[in-house]
Amino acid sequence: MAAEAVGAFQMANAQLTDLMASVEANKFQCQRLVTRSGMIGVFVDQIAGRPDLATPSIVVGIKLLEVAVLRCQEQLRAHTAPSWLRRVYESGTDTVSFEQLNRSLAESAKGINADLQVKQIFNPSDDETDRQQDLVDLQRREDEFVFKLSNHDEGLAAQYPAPADRVTAIRRQFQTILQECVPKPKEQRETxxxxxxxxxxxxxxxxxxxxxxxxxxxxxxxxxxxxxxxxxxxxxxxxxxxxxxxxxxxxxxxxxxxxxxxxxxxxxxxxxxxxxYMQRGSLFDVLANQRVELDWPRRFRFASDIAKGMAYLIGQKILHRDLKSCNVMLREDLGAAKICDFGLSKMLQAKSTDVVGSIRWIAPELFRLEPNTEASDVYGFGMVLYELATRRLPFAEYNDKQVEEAVKKGERPIIPKDVPKGYADVIRVCWDQDPSKRPTFEKIVREQWLEPTTPVAPVAPASFAFPRVPSVAPGYFPQQFYLNPSTYPPALGPKPPPRHESRTIPIQVPQRSVSLAPGAMPRGVQVLPGQQVGRQPLPNYRGAEARVVSNEIPGLQVGQRLILQEAWSDGTARGIDPSNNQMFEFPIRVVRINAGAQNTYGGVPMQMQGYPVAQTVQYQWNRQ
Incomplete structure (x- = not known):
């Protein structure tokens, strides 16, 4: 057992030494890892020659050393061609990673009772010297680095099509990263x-x-x-x-x-x-609450705040990658919006083709596994603007597969005619199928596309009363009252072609059989003359809040909050979990519907579609 562990460690050590010949950057720190691993290997060889020392705990320690050396191999590979350019572009001297690897080697060496050797081998002043030498080497090779990265990195080429812009951006990032690697004086470190x-x-x-x-x-x-x-x-x-x-x-x-x-x-x-803590909760919650009436100046304020927050993030070289109404929080007086939830965010330089985020806000190019860019966040912003305008989820009637197919074909949700023209133009240009035609957040903010010219009055805490939107003709908006007249519409350029709104994809929902005696209907439902007996749609409950009261449906837990999308006379319903946008279909009896709720995230009050109100509501509660 001990011989096998020693052999595996020695092989890993030999591979680490071989990798050193191919290292292109941070050579001093990489060489230090190789040297220290080799010195520990000498002590392991002594154990191999003394069977009496190879106790079970020592064998475990040797195996842990092998794991630490394998991690060092990964670090050296990251500094060989072709990955070293991207590694240096993102991390410079990569101080944190080297510190972690040295710490891992030292702790593993203690597991084979090499405490004295650890003190001699791992000298912090050596690490500081190595970092400074690597930093000087990178600074000396700046022109070489910029030239190679600008000509070989496909992600940066797509992000900066113009060679001159690409070279400028790479040089600026390289200098910023190296400046962060400069050792700080003792006083600064203590502070x-x-x-x-x-x-x-x-x-x-x-x-x-x-x-x-x-x-x-x-x-x-x-x-x-x-x-x-x-x-x-x-x-x-x-x-x-x-x-x-x-x-x-x-x-x-x-x-x-x-x-x-x-x-x-x-x-x-x-x-x-x-x-x-933002007392009012998320933008999603406010949009789903029909008791909160939002005038257009306030909607413009929210949109402008989101754009400013995103422009700041992009300026910090951060992509959000999951921008949606659930990840926008509102102040208690509804006077400001703030972006939150950075669990899926990435640095702008990090080339990532992961399809992450919520599918109703995912840009079409991400389904083609193209890299995440600012343009993909701008697309999600366009969907948030649609939510603000309509108080509806994007593609509310579609399941996830239908959403993906629609987005790939260039389909978009229909923008109602009563949405202000300037605002609708911003939506269209933000969710354009071609990422290169979408604006940057910096341009949206700088040219004040969404800045309201009418002051937005604060709302008293816990108040849900808002002035109603002025009555205007369809498709028209009093531009001089709500918009900045100096930037609309010329700043947006020509109106995009209406191809995104010319048609909709039909929803194909399989018909369900009704488990009832011939001619029978569920209790409490009255069939009016001329109506067809069978699976009939119940009132338009889209947006009504419900709470799960039974664990009989996989994936649903008691107390879980759902926003209903549809309900049918056979006792089934479909709803979405707002925390993760997952759609469920379930019997109505497993949920308790908020009896006082209106059709919240659907945009219009409930319409009973031919069923008497009292009898239908009684049917709902009897089914629970």
């Missing part, structure tokens, strides 16, 4: 450490009150941190890569239209982000 101590807080300081929502990676709670009411996002457990990604991004963000990270807890089993 940074002090700030970090106040930023990382113990879990005991947090008090969770109630769950606000959740997703695949974590759950968000309303709670208290010291004397502040906050939103606390708690990692569910398991893989914490998404959590750490969100932490790294949020920690450096400071903007009035981006949710502020206040502190973080990193205790084992208690990873949590402490963020500012």
């Amino acid at each position: 940074a450490d002090s700030l970090l101590e106040g930023f990382i807080v113990p879990y005991a300081e947090l008090k969770l009150e109630k769950k606000l929502g959740g997703g695949a990676f974590g759950e968000v709670y309303l709670g208290w941190w010291r004397t502040d009411k906050v939103a606390i996002k708690v990692l569910k457990g398991g893989d914490n890569r998404e959590f750490m990604n969100e932490l790294k991004l949020m920690a450096k963000l400071r903007h009035p239209n981006v949710i502020q990270l206040m502190a973080v807890c990193l205790e084992q089993g208690h990873n949590a982000l402490i963020m500012e």
Whole structure:
């Protein structure tokens, strides 16, 4: 057993040494890993010659050393052709990764009782010298690096089609990354450490009150941190890569239209982000509540705030990749909107063709596995503008497969005629099928495409009364009252062709049989003269809120919140979970419908479509 472990470690060490010959960048730090691993290998060889030393715990320690060396191999491969250009472009001297690998080697060496050797081999001053030498080498090779990356990176070529723009962007990013790698004076390091101590807080300081929502990676709670009411996002457990990604991004963000990270807890089993709390909740919740009436100046304010927040993120070289109404939070007085949820976000330079996000907001090019870009976030922004205008989910009538097919063919939701023309033009140009024709967020903000010229009055807390939208002719909007007349419509250019709205894809829903005696109808449903007996649509419940009261349907849990899309006379319904946009079909008896709710996220009050109101509602409650 010991011989096998030693042999595997020695083979890994030999492969690591061979890789060193192909390293293109950060050679001093890579060579240090190879040297240290080789020195530890000498001690392992001594164990192999002394069977009395090869205890079970030592064998385990040798296996852990092999794992640490294999990780060092991955680091060296990242610094060989062709990946080294992208690695340096994103990480410079890659200090954090090298520190982690050296720490892993040192801890593993202690597992074979090599504590004395560890102190001699792992000298921090050697690491500092290696980093400085690698930094000087990269600075000296700046022109070589920029030339090679501009000519060999397909993602950057697609992002910056013009060679001159591409070279300028690469050089600017390269210089920024290297500047961040410059060692800081001792006083600066001590100040940074002090700030970090106040930023990382113990879990005991947090008090969770109630769950606000959740997703695949974590759950968000309303709670208290010291004397502040906050939103606390708690990692569910398991893989914490998404959590750490969100932490790294949020920690450096400071903007009035981006949710502020206040502190973080990193205790084992208690990873949590402490963020500012937005009392009004998400834009999705406000749009789904028909008691909240939104005038157009306020909708323009929300749209403008989202654009400003996204422009800031892009300026920080961050792609959101999941922009939707659920990830936009509103202040209690409805005076501002802020972007949140950066679990899926990526650095702008990171080439990623992952199809992530929520399908109703995913840009068409991502279905073709093209890289995520600012243009794909702009497409999602166009869908959010549609939500604001109509108070409807994009493609509300379609299932996920139908949404994908529609988007690929260039189909888009129909924009109602009473939406302001300038606003509708922004929607169309943002969700254009061609990513190159979509505007940048910087242009939208700079030219004030969505800036309201009418002041938006704050709303008193807990108030749901808003002035109604002025009555205007279809397709017309009093531009001088709500829009900035200096930028509409010339700033948008010619109106895009109406091909996106010329037709809709028919929904093919398989007919369902009704388990009833011949000629019978469910209790409480009255068939009016001329109506067909069978599976009939019940009132247009799209948007009505419901809560699950039974666990009999896979995927549905008691207390889970659903927004109904459709209901039928055979006792079945279809609804969407707003936390993850997943669609479910289920018997009505497994949910409790909010009897006082109107048709919320559908945009119009409930219409009973031929069924008497009292009898139909009685039927719903009898089925529970």
